[in-house]
Amino acid sequence: MKQSQIRVLIAKPGLDGHDRGAKVIARALRDAGFEVIYTGIRQTPQMIAAAALQEDVDVVGLSILSGAHMTLCPKVVELLHAQGQEDVLVLLGGIIPDEDAAQLKAAGVHAVFGPGTTSAEIISFIRNAMAG
Amino acid sequence: MPKPVPTQQLIDGLLRGDRLALARAISRVEDDAEDAAGIVQAVFAHTGKAHLIGITGAPGTGKSTLVSALIESYRASGVTVGVLAVDPTSPFSGGALLGDRVRMTGHSGDAGVFIRSMAMRRGAGGLAKASAEAMLLLDAAGFDRVLVETVGAGQAEIEIASVADTVVVVEAPGLGDEVQAIKAGLLEIADIFAVNKADRKGAARTVAALEMMLETGSAAAQPIFHHGQRMETGAAASESDAGEGWSIPVLETVAVSGGGVAQLRDAIERHRAWLDESGGRGAREGRRLDHMLQTLVQAEVLARLERALAPALRGELVELMQRRQIDPYSAAADVIRKLSR
Numbered sequence: 023m024k025q026s027q028i029r030v031l032i033a034k035p036g037l038d039g040h041d042r043g044a045k046v047i048a049r050a051l052r053d054a055g056f057e058v059i060y061t062g063i064r065q066t067p068q069m070i071a072a073a074a075l076q077e078d079v080d081v082v083g084l085s086i087l088s089g090a091h092m093t094l095c096p097k098v099v100e101l102l103h104a105q106g107q108e109d110v111l112v113l114l115g116g117i118i119p120d121e122d123a124a125q126l127k128a129a130g131v132h133a134v135f136g137p138g139t140t141s142a143e144i145i146s147f148i149r150n151a152m153a154g
Numbered sequence: 155m156p157k158p159v160p161t162q163q164l165i166d167g168l169l170r171g172d173r174l175a176l177a178r179a180i181s182r183v184e185d186d187a188e189d190a191a192g193i194v195q196a197v198f199a200h201t202g203k204a205h206l207i208g209i210t211g212a213p214g215t216g217k218s219t220l221v222s223a224l225i226e227s228y229r230a231s232g233v234t235v236g237v238l239a240v241d242p243t244s245p246f247s248g249g250a251l252l253g254d255r256v257r258m259t260g261h262s263g264d265a266g267v268f269i270r271s272m273a274m275r276r277g278a279g280g281l282a283k284a285s286a287e288a289m290l291l292l293d294a295a296g297f298d299r300v301l302v303e304t305v306g307a308g309q310a311e312i313e314i315a316s317v318a319d320t321v322v323v324v325e326a327p328g329l330g331d332e333v334q335a336i337k338a339g340l341l342e343i344a345d346i347f348a349v350n351k352a353d354r355k356g357a358a359r360t361v362a363a364l365e366m367m368l369e370t371g372s373a374a375a376q377p378i379f380h381h382g383q384r385m386e387t388g389a390a391a392s393e394s395d396a397g398e399g400w401s402i403p404v405l406e407t408v409a410v411s412g413g414g415v416a417q418l419r420d421a422i423e424r425h426r427a428w429l430d431e432s433g434g435r436g437a438r439e440g441r442r443l444d445h446m447l448q449t450l451v452q453a454e455v456l457a458r459l460e461r462a463l464a465p466a467l468r469g470e471l472v473e474l475m476q477r478r479q480i481d482p483y484s485a486a487a488d489v490i491r492k493l494s495r
């Protein structure tokens with residue numbers, strides 16, 4: 023069980039400007055007692071990995087609605103692992119077809135949340151993962 | 155959960171310039187982990203080299219954007235920069251939305267820059283409890299300049315004056331009545347004023363208002379009251395060391411385009427040189443360490459007091475006093491004897 027504050031990075035990789043979902047999730051996680059670092063839109067995988075490292079986060083949450091998830095997500099996971107953050111929980115939200123979600127999970131994304139997911143589901147997923 | 159990285163490994167890594175070790179060490183200090191004190195103790199001998207710069211001012215004046223512009227300016231001349239950006243913690247949930255970083259993108263491929271967001275948690279005065287310790291870690295990790303952005307500050311958020319060498323107070327035009335916007339407490343701690351958003355109208359008026367206040371010293375003469383108590387600013391000494399030979403510059407900046415940022419950096423560097431020449435650096439550092447010492451002792455004494463004054467013991471003593479078997483003074487002495495354990 024992690025006793026300290028849970029720190030979460032919420033990032034929007036790529037050129038995707040749909041930031042409503044990311045902001046909703048960031049606020050919901052703050053209201054659940056997490057410390058949330060929001061990076062804003064137009065982040066490269068390198069920028070996200072650097073932020074995750076400097077901020078020493080427990081969770082990296084990516085939000086992608088543009089369809090570019092198959093190239094962006096594995097890259098973020100790869101960079102996190104290469105810099106010694108294999109233990110960081112990687113979550114993905116947005117518009118992700120089921121077959122892609124399965125592949126991404128095999129590539130190291132821990133969970134994928136589509137439209138309509140409630141904040142409560144996401145919060146309890148993170149809490150369980152941190153407790154486990 | 156994975157096993158935590160051993161303390162010694164973090165200390166060695168931090169001093170070697172390993173960024174993940176630095177990041178993890180900051181978390182330990184922030185979480186007040188068991189090895190937090192040990193980490194700070196181990197690196198303390200390696201501190202005292204960085205120039206510590208505080209960036210404060212009202213919410214939304216452009217502090218983060220200005221920090222980002224300063225990073226760029228320093229990096230152009232090869233100076234390395236560590237940043238601590240403090241944002242408020244929600245009093246309701248204990249969570250925080252740390253948004254300063256959004257304004258500081260574009261430095262991520264650069265090993266000479268390290269940006270860390272920090273929630274205020276149970277801190278006070280615009281900084282987190284662990285801000286001073288985190289600054290020591292950034293210093294020990296070898297950054298030439300350590301920039302600290304406070305939470306959007308009012309007149310009570312002046313803790314930064316006790317932890318920084320140079321305090322930049324950021325103002326912006328159009329915050330309503332100029333004189334109202336310029337908070338007395340912030341005026342007292344400023345070494346440099348940046349009137350940001352100078353691309354907007356009203357900047358010249360803000361500059362003029364500030365210059366006038368500096369000339370008359372009217373705001374600086376007012377003591378600062380917080381919850382009815384006179385506050386220890388720790389910077390009250392700015393009267394003695396900022397008074398002689400340093401005239402507080404008021405500069406216009408446009409953080410979004412970089413306008414005036416070189417001048418701001420020059421002013422910071424001039425202040426740094428002035429601190430070295432005037433002996434002000436030693437005075438400020440002395441005050442900083444004294445402040446840290448006081449804070450640590452107070453926290454420890456309070457913790458011991460809480461333990462010594464456990465309800466059970468208190469109940470026992472009260473009963474003894476009621477039975478006239480012990481007097482209040484002896485009871486107090488009894489408790490105080492327990493404090494030293």
Ligand code: B12
Pocket residue numbers: 032037038039040041042043044046047082083084085086087088089113114115116117135136137138139140144
């Ligand atoms: C609103 C919207 C817009 C707004 C965006 C406003 C904004 N600032 O966000 C505007 C009008 C600007 C817009 C523009 C475009 N859009 Co649009 N847009 C939508 C729409 C209708 C809703 C998105 C939304 O905000 N949902 C509400 C939020 C709360 O839900 P959400 O983001 O899905 O988030 C939830 C979950 O996914 C999850 N989640 C999301 N992120 C994260 C992160 C983490 C860490 C976790 C745990 C969970 C999580 O939790 C959230 C809560 O349940 C969708 C259609 C749809 N039904 O999704 C299309 C949609 C996303 N857009 C689409 C397109 C094509 C575009 C444009 C390219 C259109 C164009 N040709 O101009 C532009 C591109 C803009 C850009 N720069 O990227 C397509 C994308 C197709 C694809 N992926 O293949 C969609 C799917 C519509 C469609 N069916 O074609 N759009």
Ligand SMILES: Nc1nc2c(ncn2[C@@H]2O[C@H](COP(=O)(O)OP(=O)(O)OP(=O)(O)O)[C@@H](O)[C@H]2O)c(=O)[nH]1
Pocket residue numbers: 212213214215216217218219220254257305306307350351352353354407408409410411
């Ligand atoms: N016009 C103009 N806008 C600016 C300037 N500098 C910053 N801004 C904008 O002002 C807004 C706030 O900027 P931030 O840098 O986030 O301000 P801040 O003081 O760090 O805010 P808090 O941390 O929330 O107190 C953003 O929208 C910036 O783009 C400037 O020089 N001119």
Ligand SMILES: [Mg+2]
Pocket residue numbers: 217218219253254303
């Ligand atoms: Mg800010």
